[in-house]
Amino acid sequence: MTFHRRTRSVLFASAVGAAAVIPGLSSQAVAAPTPAVQNAGLERLAGDFPECWEQYTTGENTGEFRLAKGAGGKNAVEVELTQRTSGFKAVVQDKACAVKVMPGRQYDLELRYKSTSDSPEIVLFRKAAGKWARWETLPPLSASKTFRDATVRTPVVPEGTEEIRFGLALSEPGTLTTDNYKIASAAGELKCKGPECKKGKWVVRSFAGDKGVRAIHSVLLHNGKVLMIAGSGNGAGRFEQGRFTTKVYNPKTNKFTNVKTPYDMFCAGHVQLPDGRVLVMSGTEEYAQYDPQTGAETAGWIGSKKSYIFNPKTNKYEKANDLIDGHWYPSATILGNGDVYSVGGYAAQRAANNGNLVSPIAERYSVKQRRWLNENEVAQPGINWATYPSLMLTQDGKLFYNGSSVFSHPVNADGSLRGPGFLNPTTGAWGALPNNGNLRAAASRDMSASLLLPPAQDQKVMIIGGKNFADNNAKAIRYTDVINLKAGNPRYTAGPNLPYGTVEIGQTTQAQGGGAGKTYVSAVILADGKVFETGGSQYTRSEHVHEASILDPTKQAKNMKWTSVAADPVARTYHNTAVLLPDGRVLAVGSNPDYPGADGDSFFDTRISIYSPPYLYKGARPKITSVKKGWKYGAKPVIKTNSKITKAYLLRPIAVTHSSDPNQRLVNLPVKSLGGNSYRLTMDKRANIAPPGWYMLVVRTAGGQPSVAKWVHIS
Numbered sequence: 001m002t003f004h005r006r007t008r009s010v011l012f013a014s015a016v017g018a019a020a021v022i023p024g025l026s027s028q029a030v031a032a033p034t035p036a037v038q039n040a041g042l043e044r045l046a047g048d049f050p051e052c053w054e055q056y057t058t059g060e061n062t063g064e065f066r067l068a069k070g071a072g073g074k075n076a077v078e079v080e081l082t083q084r085t086s087g088f089k090a091v092v093q094d095k096a097c098a099v100k101v102m103p104g105r106q107y108d109l110e111l112r113y114k115s116t117s118d119s120p121e122i123v124l125f126r127k128a129a130g131k132w133a134r135w136e137t138l139p140p141l142s143a144s145k146t147f148r149d150a151t152v153r154t155p156v157v158p159e160g161t162e163e164i165r166f167g168l169a170l171s172e173p174g175t176l177t178t179d180n181y182k183i184a185s186a187a188g189e190l191k192c193k194g195p196e197c198k199k200g201k202w203v204v205r206s207f208a209g210d211k212g213v214r215a216i217h218s219v220l221l222h223n224g225k226v227l228m229i230a231g232s233g234n235g236a237g238r239f240e241q242g243r244f245t246t247k248v249y250n251p252k253t254n255k256f257t258n259v260k261t262p263y264d265m266f267c268a269g270h271v272q273l274p275d276g277r278v279l280v281m282s283g284t285e286e287y288a289q290y291d292p293q294t295g296a297e298t299a300g301w302i303g304s305k306k307s308y309i310f311n312p313k314t315n316k317y318e319k320a321n322d323l324i325d326g327h328w329y330p331s332a333t334i335l336g337n338g339d340v341y342s343v344g345g346y347a348a349q350r351a352a353n354n355g356n357l358v359s360p361i362a363e364r365y366s367v368k369q370r371r372w373l374n375e376n377e378v379a380q381p382g383i384n385w386a387t388y389p390s391l392m393l394t395q396d397g398k399l400f401y402n403g404s405s406v407f408s409h410p411v412n413a414d415g416s417l418r419g420p421g422f423l424n425p426t427t428g429a430w431g432a433l434p435n436n437g438n439l440r441a442a443a444s445r446d447m448s449a450s451l452l453l454p455p456a457q458d459q460k461v462m463i464i465g466g467k468n469f470a471d472n473n474a475k476a477i478r479y480t481d482v483i484n485l486k487a488g489n490p491r492y493t494a495g496p497n498l499p500y501g502t503v504e505i506g507q508t509t510q511a512q513g514g515g516a517g518k519t520y521v522s523a524v525i526l527a528d529g530k531v532f533e534t535g536g537s538q539y540t541r542s543e544h545v546h547e548a549s550i551l552d553p554t555k556q557a558k559n560m561k562w563t564s565v566a567a568d569p570v571a572r573t574y575h576n577t578a579v580l581l582p583d584g585r586v587l588a589v590g591s592n593p594d595y596p597g598a599d600g601d602s603f604f605d606t607r608i609s610i611y612s613p614p615y616l617y618k619g620a621r622p623k624i625t626s627v628k629k630g631w632k633y634g635a636k637p638v639i640k641t642n643s644k645i646t647k648a649y650l651l652r653p654i655a656v657t658h659s660s661d662p663n664q665r666l667v668n669l670p671v672k673s674l675g676g677n678s679y680r681l682t683m684d685k686r687a688n689i690a691p692p693g694w695y696m697l698v699v700r701t702a703g704g705q706p707s708v709a710k711w712v713h714i715s
Helices: 236-241 434-438
Strands: 002-004 053-058 061-069 075-084 088-093 107-115 120-128 131-137 144-153 161-170 174-185 201-205 217-220 226-231 245-250 255-260 269-272 278-281 284-286 297-299 307-311 316-319 340-342 363-366 391-393 399-401 421-423 430-432 449-452 460-464 480-484 492-494 502-505 508-511 522-525 531-534 537-539 542-546 548-551 562-565 577-580 586-589 608-612 624-626 638-641 647-651 655-657 666-668 671-675 678-681 693-700 710-714
Touching: 053 161, 061 088, 075 088, 075 161, 088 120, 107 120, 107 161, 120 144, 131 161, 161 174, 217 269, 217 577, 255 316, 269 655, 278 340, 278 363, 434 492, 449 522, 522 577, 531 586, 577 655, 638 693
Parallel strands: none
Antiparallel strands: 002 053, 053 088, 061 075, 075 174, 088 161, 107 144, 107 174, 120 131, 120 161, 201 608, 217 226, 217 655, 226 245, 245 255, 269 278, 278 307, 307 316, 340 363, 391 399, 399 421, 421 430, 449 460, 460 480, 480 492, 502 508, 502 542, 522 531, 531 548, 537 542, 548 562, 577 586, 586 608, 624 638, 638 678, 647 666, 647 693, 671 678, 693 710
16 A cells, blocks of 8 residues: 655644533543544645645555545545556545544544546544554445535444544546545434435446456355356357366455366356365366357257366365266255255257257265265156256255246156256155146246245245246246245245336347346345345347346235345346355346357456445444354354344355356344343254355344354354
8 A cells, every 4th residue: 555645734623632521421521532624625735735635545556646626615636546456546634634533433424526436435544552554445435427425424433443534535447536524423323325325336346457257157255255167158269279267256355366277167056065165066068069050059068077176275176076967057956964966957968869968867965975976876856957947955855946947947758847846855756836836937937036035944935037038039027926835835926026127229228118027137135134136138148137126025925025226337148146245245247148259259248346235325334243153053152243233144155157046045043132242143953944054144233234244154
């Protein structure tokens, strides 16, 4: 980091260091300083820069600082960022003009700014034991062509803090003009200003010097980084050249680490094992072939038998034994004992007519034996599961096929659609729900999203959107449907329709309507326990829909409602993924529309968007200050926080591809207050509710603010 100071005389406001008299208390009992910002309007200059303010740069970026016309007075400071790999540039109070504060309190910060970039962020520094350190970076603010007001609230000032400093930073290319700073002791509810307060805020991250990754598979690791697997990335040219890619992305530094990829993992399956390593199964052995004149498929895809395990500690893949068969587009479900069950996908050979052949083989990885089992060790249901069927672990250990799949649906022996039902992975027994479980438009659930609604103990499943890819003229649907698996005769009931968004059609954008919905949609359980959906198209790899919304899953299906929020500015169609990060933000990456890229392979948008949900703008978040990392089923761990909480839960880290992660879940933890911000939590006794592995522990206030997650291991 670099600071640039200007020589100046420093004028201290008389209020700094003075005692604040609180009604009802004697002045001798109070020693709270009244906070004030010196040279708040940036009017006094020391040379060519305002007194009491510094130029601050961290990370790898280029740009400059300059004086500009103020919001009300003569001066403001403009920051320009021209190129960025990491870090930011900021206008920050200097140390001589820092603000004295009281530990245990919060403060409201106000300022005015305008920006061409969607990434202005307030940065905080604090001094403790005579040393300065970065304290917090608050959620991003919205771009604005004219000066606007912004008000944010600091976290609770930690013990030992003597002074703080703050300023406004720019972390993506563009310009930022800043002026008129204020600070005051927090009182009452934060009066957030701006569209981000209710809609949340997206920032599209740039990474100069790195072209990113064709992230068809995204997995959150228990170190907070994201494993992004491309393999050949839907590029026949890359496949022929043996260019197989994996990268690990660090959201904190905005940097990638390259990982040597031993084979083509494009369209593989993946799941986190109980120890936090990532099991990858199958992928591409051979690309399909097409008639160059008509584009018709002349030879089908061939699935790989290979399997590897990614180790986050070494950033290396470790060889596992081969699968029984190939499974291009397989399912991957973790069981209550930590084993992994996988079915579906295209086999290791083509059909007799040279077309695609769905593998009939069920595979099971034994965690105890550390190997894929042989065919005679796994009960074989003999079902044509098609590709990426979504099978979810239920509380009784069975797998619920919820009706969601990719590009085609599972079929019965007579070729008819196989709808939702329950599979026993131990015996291979299958039980179908009558009338497809009342799932509406069951044939139009290709590339839908599905998830176990929070909390997992309620055993409610939602399926979102989708399209019938057998009908080239069909558009995606708006339907969402919900089923209660604990009911005596579980059946889907209608949930709320997806909101309409705006649609990109060619070079134009228009309002969506006519009953059209979304396919290629991503669904994420947020840190506050609500459900977020984003991305998708209303047609096959085209006509992207800019729309995102949030739903409260605790209500009955008929009373649920999607609330529209800020839409990702990046068009995200086929091969997009979305992942909840430990800090409560959502990372979205990838888009593979149906046209060629500059290198002749299919185009792929590698930009990363980060979404800050509205709960990040509600003021200070609770903080988990003490927690044991290792938990047993039925345990009652005691945690400590820095403020009062009302809820706690575990979030299983996402491992997603093609809109599918059947293992995503939130597990409720009953909370009992022990006083003094200590709480006893109760871990569920059932491994089928929370399969073994690493989880994010999140606590929440009565106002809905979730904490940054702490990692705990369940066994």
